[in-house]
Amino acid sequence: GNSVTQMEGPVTLSEEAFLTINCTYTATGYPSLFWYVQYPGEGLQLLLKATKADDKGSNKGFEATYRKETTSFHLEKGSVQVSDSAVYFCALPRDTGFQKLVFGTGTRLLVSP
């Protein structure tokens, strides 16, 4: 089945710094790709998604581009805020067309004022 590899954390940044969290995948075909965010004490929230190659997903200032050449879906934000402190998960379906999501190990982001 499909799999995903995500950079280890924690990532520690100062407010207004540029953020990149790396995610690479192995997949059959071109499945949808997702970034989820988990704030302390909460469940997962869908942050953004891309459904086909070269798609760019964006939300709340975060962006990620589905790059089939490098099998990557890196998460970026130009200027992070303290409120962005959370754990970020890259994910994709394990098999085409099914709901069984495979998640990366998660990357904790800590933003200081």
Place this chain on the structure above:
Amino acid sequence: KAGVTQTPRYLIKTRGQQVTLSCSPISGHRSVSWYQQTPGQGLQFLFEYFSETQRNKGNFPGRFSGRQFSNSRSEMNVSTLELGDSALYLCASSLRGGLYEQYFGPGTRLTVT
């Protein structure tokens, strides 16, 4: 539209007991998936239900079971609890499963002593 709700939010049980967790999906959603989140194993898929039928199953022992009712609400049951079952159990709903994105609930934090 109300989000995915899970009850209870917190639960403490003793080894050997059994537990039932409940999940109410977003209105109109017919697919419900369950995930286990632990620090050591990360997020792991348990099973998915669609129209009262289990459609996908992860690699968990038979002590973990679930069901879905005609109103799409789902329950997950764990029998003969072990210390290693301590985790955050997340439920996610989707319109129809397949390529439709999932929306997660806040989770049930289960502690086994």
